[in-house]
Amino acid sequence: GQQVMQIPQYQHVQEGEDFTTYCNSSTTLSNIQWYKQRPGGHPVFLIQLVKSGEVKKQKRLTFQFGEAKKNSSLHITATQTTDVGTYFCAGTNQAGTALIFGKGTTLSVSS
Amino acid sequence: DVKVTQSSRYLVKRTGEKVFLECVQDMDHENMFWYRQDPGLGLRLIYFSYDVKMKEKGDIPEGYSVSREKKERFSLILESASTNQTSMYLCASSLGPIMTEAFFGQGTRLTVV
Numbered sequence: 001g002q003q004v005m006q007i008p009q010y011q012h013v014q015e016g017e018d019f020t021t022y023c024n025s026s027t028t029l030s031n032i033q034w035y036k037q038r039p040g041g042h043p044v045f046l047i048q049l050v051k052s053g054e055v056k057k058q059k060r061l062t063f064q065f066g067e068a069k070k071n072s073s074l075h076i077t078a079t080q081t082t083d084v085g086t087y088f089c090a091g092t093n094q095a096g097t098a099l100i101f102g103k104g105t106t107l108s109v110s111s
Numbered sequence: 112d113v114k115v116t117q118s119s120r121y122l123v124k125r126t127g128e129k130v131f132l133e134c135v136q137d138m139d140h141e142n143m144f145w146y147r148q149d150p151g152l153g154l155r156l157i158y159f160s161y162d163v164k165m166k167e168k169g170d171i172p173e174g175y176s177v178s179r180e181k182k183e184r185f186s187l188i189l190e191s192a193s194t195n196q197t198s199m200y201l202c203a204s205s206l207g208p209i210m211t212e213a214f215f216g217q218g219t220r221l222t223v224v
Contacts, residue, residue, distance in 0.1 A: 009151070033212070042201060042215040043154070088153065092210040097161050098144060098169065099203075099213055103153035 002027050004091050006102030013109055019076040021105035023089035030092050032065055032072045033099065038085045046074075079109050114138070117202050117216040124223050130189040132219050134202030140214075141207025143185035145169075145177065148199040148218070160185055161207055192223045 003026045013019050023032065031050045035043040047056055049065035049072060056063045062075045076083055086106045090099040118133035136143065142161050146154040146169075156169030158177040166177050174196060178186045185204075189196055202216040 006153075031210075035213075042218050043203075043213075044215070045212040048212065090154075090213075096209050097142065097167070097207075098156055098159045099210060100156065100170075101146070101154040103151065 002091070002093055002100050004089060004100050004102040006089055006105055008105055009103065010106050011108070013079050013107070015081060015109050015111045016078050019079050019083070019107055021074050021087050021089075021107075023072045023074075023102050025070050025091050027094075028069050030069075030096055032069075033090045034063060034072075034074055035088045035090065035101075036085050037088065037104070041085075043088060076107075079107070081109050081111055083107060084109050115202055115204055115214050115216040117200075117219050119219050120217060122219055122221045124189075124192050124221065126192060126194060126223055128189075128192045128223075130192050130221070130223075132187040132189075132200055132202075132221070134185045134187070134204075134216055135183055136185075136204040136214070137183065138204060138206070138214065139182065140204040141182075142205045142210070143179065144203040144205075144213065145175075145185070145187045146201045146203065147171070148201055154201065157187065189221075192221075194223050197221060197223045 033048045034046040037043045054065040060077045086104040088104045090101045115136045144159040145157040160179045176188045200219045203213040205213045
């Protein structure tokens with residue numbers, strides 16, 4: 001079945017350092033979504049990318065969708081303690097009716 | 112404000128019991144989903160529904176069933192709970208029919224003893 005792989009599984013950074021998580025799919029994705037889950041919380045939608053090569057920014061967060069629509073990345077510039085949590089990418093299934101999640105990258109930040 | 116509500120935050124059940132997890136959304140969304148979340152495994156799709164009385168198997172449906180009698184309510188049923196079903200269960204909904212932003216409930220931490 002369709003799989004979405006995400007690396008790294010864990011990342012620890014010092015506050016102010018940059019952070020990147022990568023997402024790869026075994027099949028071409030129609031779109032990709034990113035979610036953030038704070039410790040003890042539930043996943044919250046961040047963004048959706050649809051177009052090949054698309055780049056979107058939200059303040060310190062930069063999201064990219066690969067040209068072949070099989071990979072994506074989330075980059076955080078100058079991390080803050082509020083960035084702590086698990087970041088998930090998710091692609092839609094073949095029928096476009098459900099989300100298939102990667103295993104997530106858990107970010108910890110020390111001040 | 113969008114809201115997905117799961118009936119219980121924490122639940123402890125005995126092996127062999129029939130367990131019902133309830134989820135209600137107030138956004139008139141077409142699609143509803145049940146995921147389980149385990150450390151190191153991320154979110155895995157159990158079942159989803161794109162319409163009333165319609166259901167589709169996800170990646171790990173074994174040992175589970177679902178019911179969607181009304182648009183706003185999607186129930187996950189563990190026919191005979193087992194210890195390997197101890198997990199965090201997350202319900203989500205999205206507008207549909209094409210997959211858009213998913214809104215998650217707060218989760219139910221189920222422990223089977």
